[in-house]
Amino acid sequence: NAGVMQNPRHLVRRRGQEARLRCSPMKGHSHVYWYRQLPEEGLKFMVYLQKENIIDESGMPKERFSAEFPKEGPSILRIQQVVRGDSAAYFCASSPLGDEAFFGQGTRLTVV
């Protein structure tokens, strides 16, 4: 059983471009979480999704950020019109029932 797969591992975008981060949860896991790790700030919750539903997006910035977890395919975290402050490591975690999260390797986004 493969772990949580995130791609790309590294992503470079120019200011104003769009960034798409993908997360394939572990087999059988229907709960997906996205976290952002900024330098010296630890990990911050962004959004919690189940298949086709956003359960909690209280940690998502109000603009430019969106997430989805379609019936088929990976979960996508989308950042439109990226700015330098979006540079961070973005981690996806999945869970079978919600109580124990398994993390992916992360996507390190650099905005130049």
Add this chain to the structure above:
Amino acid sequence: AQSVTQPDIHITVSEGASLELRCNYSYGATPYLFWYVQSPGQGLQLLLKYFSGDTLVQGIKGFEAEFKRSQSSFNLRKPSVHWSDAAEYFCAVMNSGGSNYKLTFGKGTLLTVNP
């Protein structure tokens, strides 16, 4: 709102020495508690977790943690540190009620191991 405090930003120990990483949480009821480890450029690996029952929990790689309700603490310990334990350690809390399982993390403790 729940919160987690890891008072030590950076700890240095010698290989073979004992280790204790501190974690204090703020939460209305008994939370679910976790310790994760992150090596440079990598994701997070779960070391151990506490949901209920025995307050001393054993984890992987020889780590253990003790839940102390009276002190709102969940400190991580290891009797003898190995050089490969050098990493960043995160304590996290999860709401034990309801159906939202998001984690609230502390800011982490960076562990350096001297030979």
